Amino acid sequence: MKTDLIRELGPLAFASRLRRLSDQLSHDVSMIYRDFEADFEARWFPVARLLGRQSPIGVTEIAESLGYTHPAVSQIAAAMEKRGLIRSRRDRTDERRRLLSLTAKGKSTLAQIAPVWEAVRECTGELIRESGQDFLQGLAAMEESLRRRPMAERLQTRLDSGSEVEIVPFTRTLERHFESLNREWLGPILPLEDNDRRILRNPSAGIIQRGGQILFARIGESVVGTVAIILQRPGIFEIAKMAVTTRRRGKGIGRRLAQAAIDWARQSGAADIRIATSPKLKAALALYQSMGFTRTTPDPAWRAEYQRRTIFMTLAPPRIQSDSTEG
Amino acid sequence: MKTDLIRELGPLAFASRLRRLSDQLSHDVSMIYRDFEADFEARWFPVARLLGRQSPIGVTEIAESLGYTHPAVSQIAAAMEKRGLIRSRRDRTDERRRLLSLTAKGKSTLAQIAPVWEAVRECTGELIRESGQDFLQGLAAMEESLRRRPMAERLQTRLDSGSEVEIVPFTRTLERHFESLNREWLGPILPLEDNDRRILRNPSAGIIQRGGQILFARIGESVVGTVAIILQRPGIFEIAKMAVTTRRRGKGIGRRLAQAAIDWARQSGAADIRIATSPKLKAALALYQSMGFTRTTPDPAWRAEYQRRTIFMTLAPPRIQSDSTEG
DNA sequence: CAAAATTGCGTAAGCACTTACGTAATATGA
């Protein structure tokens, strides 16, 4: 047999090794279930077991308890219901929910396969002991580590180290990032309006050519954030479409973008710098406030561009920022 | 958040946890690759790396080195070739083989993503250290344990313990096992002939109703082996279609079946007990020899039933088994 | 108290592998 490169690659192929091990184990367990003749699949076990101790219970609840996604449970439940192992009925007090419980057949099947899962428990335990480590303990620790700090974030930080965030103005090559960053950011939170779509698709025409600017934040080669400064009327600039890619949140990139946008607007002779934002974007709201923006009543033209719930803000002029002496 | 039952189930859901961890890690790594902008997928890495150090090299060889199946490599190679990262040509000395190697673009891409896999190595290492165990060591030990003794076998043994092997005669309920056991056993080794198919499909008509017998080996509830005794002509029995399910090999079940078949034939007045077998089935051959069967020249009728390469054997009569005094 | 957001669930499609199977080229063996 050849050298197993995966092994040699060590940490690099760690995920593959875990997957292989998992596949091997579940394959073998399935085989045993299969020739135990019970019309029961190994992967149903966690659901069955849960229903055995707590029922009736809804699909999403099961998913949470097991750490699966709800479609997984939905699929397993469908299969089990077809075999007559579980039964379901709608929750009277909440018609969306489907409450699952074991049927008599389900209970007896569960009892019938009890020896199998007893064997699985013992053999897995034996295997784990043979590893010579406290493997379950280690596994739990790793899961916890990842929960605290996901792999993506770790990798990101490490790849970023050495490269500083820099803010650069619009270029043709950067243009496409404006749309993708905004979609990534806004997509799941707010449905885009037609107006938004048009601007995102062609920011050059909608913003740059009308005397505005688009700034980008980059770390090394990757573009991680963007902000638009739109010239509404001479001397009046609106800061809009600010977005920072998910994995770089909380590193002050938003603040740096906002500051750069303000600076650019002032240098372009801004008498008024405005922002319109959704009340949902709490973090952004807090950021703007901390930078000196205050809520205001929009003029009708501006008001008309946005939905009812929008929050409108303007920036107080620079002289009163550090000093609170008023007129 | 609800109690994570998977955790609570401990060893029982061990495989699921491994899978989840693996999925999480590879998902995150893929994301990073994706926004590193290189047209490169994380899962190609092992193949690329291998080609980087050793090329050209065939698909199957790669699969063996990585511990994947060859279709996996075939698919990855197809994708990489489409992106122009690798190139392939047929092996002149063996036109079946396709030799793969990195293109210039492939090499430069590999160099370009070097920082990413360096980060992956470091972060994974960090994660593993955070587990507080020698996780890689434990993983290797577990892989080795499983290689020595696969999970299926462990489970089987444990489920069998307490139940003895018993040999039982044909019943209608057992009938279907005759076909499935023989298919499991013979399928991958010998292509079935029409003759075989007919007998397997309806053993009752082909064997029992013609004065033969079919015996089954059971352990507890499961049927793990079978053998047929066919009445060829009065006083002449052929032992055939002996099969033991894969995971119970090497436990003397074959021998017990063969012995039971011989006993049954003798009690039914056998003057001649015969076996026809393929030279491929070394283990069976050795078994028959050890039980006293010796090679013989078949009579024409018997000869005609089998392929050219078949080995024909008969059993010497019982009286000369333990004592070698000759007439 | 409506409009809007959220929630519970199902279906479809994707993912990264696997098994199953077929074909052509090479090796084997009476």
Added chain:
DNA sequence: TCATATTACGTAAGTGCTTACGCAATTTTG
């Protein structure tokens, strides 16, 4: 030496999850 294995490889389909998305029912909110 020629039929019979075996091997290298590809394609198709399966597996057991996931993400993406959509529809109702319920809850929240201005």
